[in-house]
Amino acid sequence: MRFAGGLIEHECPRCHKEVALAFGTICSECSASIEKRAARAGRLIAGLSTIVMAAYVLVQMPSDNTGRIIGAASVAVWYMLSYLVVKRVARLIYS
Numbered sequence: 001m002r003f004a005g006g007l008i009e010h011e012c013p014r015c016h017k018e019v020a021l022a023f024g025t026i027c028s029e030c031s032a033s034i035e036k037r038a039a040r041a042g043r044l045i046a047g048l049s050t051i052v053m054a055a056y057v058l059v060q061m062p063s064d065n066t067g068r069i070i071g072a073a074s075v076a077v078w079y080m081l082s083y084l085v086v087k088r089v090a091r092l093i094y095s
């Protein structure tokens, strides 16, 4: 009684493969494919925008150590946040 109380589809709506799925879900292969493509897009776009951000921070870098540390930390935070945002948006686009 795995899907007790819910509707069961017998075909993945994305790849049309015959599998038993809960209503409104896609198969595990499609989920993995979407996740992989979204992660790749996230890495690419976050990497490119981080290069631009790092160049700007390098040009505008203050000469004291505190400014350098904060600049480097902001570049790292920028990469992480932009990766997460792009991955989430790409997941929506690819699904």
Ligand SMILES: [Zn+2]
Binding pocket: 012, 013, 014, 015, 016, 017, 026, 027, 028, 029, 030
């Ligand atoms: Zn599928």
